[in-house]
């Protein structure tokens with residue numbers, strides 16, 4: 653990264669802090685899927701910065717607003733966003749650095765997730781669109797969850813899959829599922845809960861005191877079961893987290909069937925981002941779901 657870009661970001665941090673800019677120490681961090689990331693250090697303070705192309709600024713704005721919404725809820729700790737914008741050829745987001753570790757208080761994670769989901773809105777969706785991984789995620793507010801999930805989540809990904817040439821069978825089976833969507837919601841009307849939106853193990857950790865930290869969200873209001881389902885897709889959270897979640901805010905008895913429905917969104921997104929094998933996994937999920945309605 654060039655010096656002009658660094659200087660712009662250091663200026664952005666100073667503006668946000670109301671201080672004079674200083675040269676920070678930049679250390680590259682691995683592990684992210686989408687963005688380049690650095691630890692920035694100056695004096696006693698440290699920040700985490702993500703960088704991408706200029707045209708991805710809206711993605712960082714949405715992430716910053718998502719972190720702010722989560723911070724205002726009674727949920728797990730999230731890094732506090734400091735400033736974001738454009739520096740030279742890059743867009744960036746600077747947030748609080750949190751020294752992350754993989755172990756901590758799993759029961760607190762479950763209880764605090766229940767707290768996050770206890771923050772509700774009038775309608776599903778959000779005040780703005782955002783991204784799930786590198787894919788657009790549209791959030792036009794809707795009081796009808798079945799319609800929202802069917803059109804903004806499943807059909808959106810199916811349309812992308814069509815453009816990506818992922819196969820006719822996926823389209824026809826996916827459409828059949830979309831048509832029968834209401835069958836999964838008999839006797840169950842989800843309230844619009846504040847969701848992390850991309851709750852897999854890689855976006856969950858613990859701070860130095862062992863307290864849970866969530867990051868890299870794709871925030872919107874929706875059925876809380878979809879967060880729990882995502883957390884069970886690529887590995888699982890510790891069992892103590894699910895036990896504490898259920899003690900604080902029990903899941904509906906119909907959750908195990910809808911888990912497949914909610915995981916399908918993320919599997920389709922993976923098919924669109926990474927291709928082949930995920931498309932076949934999506935088809936078998938759809939087959940399993942269609943056998944139940």
Ligand code: ADP
Nearest residue numbers: 683684685686687700731747748749750867868
């Ligand atoms: P990406 O958007 O590219 O997937 P992430 O937000 O997942 O990037 O961050 C990449 C990695 O950096 C994470 O897996 C985590 O280990 C670490 N990380 C994320 N946020 C912070 C933070 N605020 N402080 C310290 N490390 C962080």
